[in-house]
Amino acid sequence: MHDKDEWPEEGELVVCTVENVKDFVAFVRLDEYTSKKGLIHISEIATGWVKYIRDYVREGQKVVCKVLSVDPRRGHIDLSLKDVNDHQRREKIQEWKNEQKAEKWIGFVAKDTGTDPQAIKDTFYAAFGLLYPAFEEIVVKGDDALKTFELDSKVNEALKTVAQENVKIPRVTITGTLVLTSTKPDGVNIIRRALRSAQPKVDDDVEIELTYLGAPNYRVKVTAPDYKKAEKVIDKASTAAIGVMERAKDSGKFVRKAKSA
Structure with missing residues (x-):
């Protein structure tokens, strides 16, 4: 989950939950950005002419959208569903699922070691921009990776255990x-x-x-x-x-x- 004060960038792919579908627009919640919402105009739902928007989206559905424009002053985020291909959709959903798992693992480590979870997240974000790749790095490089994070030794040990038990490096x-x-x-x-x-x-x-x-x-x-x-x-x-x-x-x-x- 991104910081609540952040806004997505134009061109970024985001995972959204459809909250409300009207005749010509779908309103969504951006799952990776706290309290951020956006809209998909019917013209951005699918290529070609869309007669019924509900043939493509429904309330509660998870969708991957491309950010078309962001206006923080007005609180507007315009999104496109049609600009995301199947490959991008699969990759983004997998990345989102991996990040959710990584957040949960960091929560376990923080609780077991009495550490602020945000401190671990900030370290991982600084190194990789995401959380899950840090766990992959720990599996591949072990102690060499942990040294670069400069975290407490008990936190490092807990991170290594969690990574080795949960992360399978694709080969x-x-x-x-x-x-x-x-x-x-x-x-x-x-x-x-x-x-x-x-x-x-x-x-x-x-x-x-x-x-x-x-x-x-x-x-x-x-x-x-x-x-x-x-x-x-x-x-x-x-x-x-x-x-x-x-x-x-x-x-x-x-x-x-x-x-x-």
Whole structure:
């Protein structure tokens, strides 16, 4: 939940609860902003012509809207439902649910340690702008993450326990096959060097695994928090291995496999 005195920014996505639906407008409560309300004009409900607004929204419904304009002086927030696509809606709802969970966890920690929950929230907001990513950071980096927060040691221990018990870091895996062929008398050693170079130094949250599939094929498996990071590592690994083979005047190539979660 944002500070009650804050206002959302134009272009921001917000989670809202529909409170009242009229013929040409829906009035909503912004769930992430204390005491802030907004409206969705019928022209912003859906693309195309909307005959009955109630075909799209109803009282009590949770919706994700885009902020079109904010007028704090008049207390007006104009919102759009049609400007939010399915992907944005899913991501925003998940973020909102995660933030609710994180608030609850901070409440537990604050109660157990006799700490002001707002002090923990302010620390997390300063580092990440949100609460939940701080718990993810604690799971991934452990004590190194907690040191940066500069909180009391008993608070740190309680945060670590809560994070480890509740947060599951998303992981993705991508694989491919290195095809390494040597015609040299010392070909075995050349391939060994290539495979060593295919295991570059990686971050703690990344795993790289090489498996012998039968000459000349070697599987490369990379597990990381997201596809972007995994792709970068597997590209670096395969390029390094192929480089060793080519410098020895031998051949190497990399065959990608489909992504898997």
